[in-house]
Amino acid sequence: MFSAPDSYPIDLPTFHSEINLPYTLTPGRAAGTFLAEVKNRRIVASRFASGQVVAPAQDFSSTGGEEPEAFVEAPHTGVLTAFTRVDGQVIGFIRLDGCDNDFPHRILAELDDLSIGQRVEAAWDDSVEQSILAVKGFKPAPDAPLGTVKPLETMEEPLGVIPYAMKLDYEHAYGPYYGRMFDEIRENGRFMGVRSPGSDVALLPPREIDDVAHSRTGTWKACEDTGTIRGCSIINMEVYGQTRKVPYVYAEIVLDGASTRMIHVIEIDSLEEAKEKIKPGTRVRAVWTQGERKGRVSDIERFEVIEE
Amino acid sequence: MALSKVGVVATAQTEFRPAWNNAQHIDLISSVVTSVFKGSGLTIDDVDFIIDSGSDVLDGRSISNCGFLGALGAHHKEEARVEEDGLWAALYGVNKIRSGSSSVGLIVAYSKPSESNVDLYWNAQVEPFYQRPVGFGQRAANGILAQRYLAESGLSRRDLADLVAERWAAAATSGKVAIDDLPDADAVLAAEEGAAPLTELMFARPVDGAVAVLIAREDIARRVSRNPAFITGMGTSMDTHSLAAREAGRLSSAATAAATAAAMAYRNAGWASADADIAEISGSSVIGELLAIEALGLAEAGKGLSAARDGKVAINRSGGALPADPIMATGLVRLAEASRQLSQPELFGGGAPRRAIVHGAGGVAMQNNCVFTLEV
């Protein structure tokens, strides 16, 4: 069984990592039309061959996957069919007048003032376009007259893409093995691995169980900050999220004393020179960053070729 | 054609904690993969294949299995990642053994929700144009189910709180779940609002941990295990993405998918829910658990509570998912718990239970459902 102590007296530090990406999502015909039409304050719905009307518009029926026969305009009024509150925001199911489905949206009222079956009406936010949030939410409208579903003679072209962003933050636990490795990098400026079972070469990064034999690894061992390139390529294209200026060399380096690779970069002046000079087998040395080490791989700024 | 039986040879679990902040994913995974062989006489070399469950979004890595293959013991073996609760990974493994192509398989599921924002994990599951922007996700869905369930069953929030407190007490007794302060019903009611009318403690508590289940062809299982539980039935069903459409015209949302999955499993096994001795059920909230109990045929609609607490079938003696929900591993933990209860009844107060129902779920408001039957 994993051998870490059951509890630690202090809060352990974590490794912060974030994934932050822009997207261009395609909503498809139904949602694309709905999202294009909100600027006209119209709620587009789908009418199916069965006569059922579903709002907001769907390309496929939620119950059987059928495609709609037409888009129609749904009224802005309806009834509240269920509700809850999450983080202070009331979210409810709404059934628009003349429609056959419920859908979730924000409810602009206090929870305690709501009851199932009560009449509600869309509240529009003119500052928002191309989003379901152009309808800010639904507010109680006890006297709102019953609306009707109408045909949609002309409509906007469906939106082809809408911008979207996804940001995910992580606080990764180091665990005892990475924890020691990064502590050693920070405190002593050295790379410590653990020996493979029955061998003197170190696995880097270290771990409790060897990947290949699936048996317990051995004692700790300091590796050098010099090593040999196992594989390398010359990066000459710009991609989102890149941290270095092209061209540079992507290198998988086996540090002296270790058997597994470390991934790092080597700076170069020209592509042609690098083709000749940097290859599998080339000896390299770490160039540490100036100033205080943080206990990360980036405490090594880059590797450089050891001139013979 | 009768399908061959596949045996659960051994299981291993880490403790389930709110945060394993002194262990990485690979530490938890290699821990259970190492432990599961103890006493079985088998080693990793006897394993033909590994099927694992985990979530890239929770892990913060793409193709996260790729970085964990060594810890999984999968090097140079067949491996597959099922990005759904671990009970579906077990289903894959059983099919593989039944096909005759393999004899011994290792099923692994793990979770470290403490490292990320679980609300975002759920929110990213809902369709991105209509539902996601308005904040509809796991919590809102369960809040809406709860509002309807309470209205139609006549139960009170205190009834729910009583069940939650019982589940936590059971988990504390099991010793497998880290619990600092055991909540009583008052504490459950007094907890912060999760999604009205549910408090946070009425939701399944995300925890870190890992589970491994070793399965094998019947003859091997009998040879290496003293009293193995056999998987005799399996069923799965996914409901529509639209919770409102699931809800339309009936009481329980989980009914269709969970009931369909259960019917399939019971048909394979040749017995019905009433014939079971024990059941291990996943619920993303206390309402989710009650709805699942009813959908599995263990109680009539709206009557899940009495079955949950003292029905003929002993339900969630482990405490179930409410005190410990290692998202993506929860259903496989249920399989491990049920098989232990059948194989080693002496550890659970004796008796001679023979049949168990195991339930796993995935998705917002348990859109996807999987049911196994186990027998000794």
Next chain:
Amino acid sequence: MGRHVGIVGVGQTHHARRRTDVSQAGLVREAVDRALADAKLSMEDIDTVVVATGPVLFAAVNQPEKWVVDAIGAQGKSVVRLTSGGGAGFAGALAGYYQVAGGFSERTLVVAYDKLSEGQLQYSISTLYDPFWGREFAVGIMGFSAAYWRARMDVLGHTEEAAAMVAAKNRKNAIANPYAHVKKEVSVEDVLNSKPLCWPIKLLDVPPISDGAAAIVLSSEKMAHHSTSRPAWIRGMAYCCEADNAPERSLMLSEPLAIASRQVYRAAGITNPRRQFDVVEVQEPYSCFELNYYESLGLCPPGQAAELMASGATQLDGDIPVNPSGGCMGANPIGAVGVIRLIEAATQVMGKNESHQIKDAKTALVQSGGGWANLRGCAVLSA
């Protein structure tokens, strides 16, 4: 082995650089409709569904099968999703294969897709790397792939030209593929002169970025005749892995592919792959990988892929054509590619391939893979 499993219906989208007329879910629907129509079935006839896609970060929908299920009308059915990076489609098909072979299902629909225009491809792939150890220096897997191609060139004495020949061959073959979207003949010189992106990988060694979906219907022997008189039977299929940071991982050969192929050839009775296969479809995310596969699949002895390529044997008119469909060079919706390769091979042995039907093709080999070049599998199909 258990029950026989055959591919009885296939369908794919007309892949494109960007489809702004359909959502991810709508794209999946197109492929599913075509596969069901090809199998003369409706969704009612399907017992179970397997969905496969690349990583979630490609398109910002977590567990997208839970959204897609509505678009394909599979509500209430058994639906599960498999992932395996680039090999997702193949891994999904393998899960489907075992559902039928293991008796869980009579007919299983496998649908795989990616809509890569919606996200940031290379950055998403870079998140495959350990966040603690190397992610900040990753360039998708292109930097990695180029590095190991370079190592192979140095050790084996191969030149950039060998991979350029692969690129030129596949790009030419793609012209006749009705589902491909890159259809332009290029010469070996054009490839060699194209811009280095991650040298030695150059622009024309790299497949396009695509939106696309592909679906197959798998059937038990008992039900297959409802769909076709000539299914493509799966004679063997496996998908193996290696730990990504194992010591001594040379990548001269793909060991997981070599292990998978040994297992599959044994099941399928293949003793001389070069002679016994009529056609081969491989997933070449960069042209250089195809050379590695020749050796790992035993189409030539280790180290002799460049010679095999130069001999013309893998050209359309050679004795063992590889990628008559054009492979990834014509379209590369990553998660779908494993299923696309299965479709191209299945239609060859069914005698209805739409790009380049190889005359009298009876036995076909399919390769697919993903991850860090460490998840690799293959399958043998025959009529």
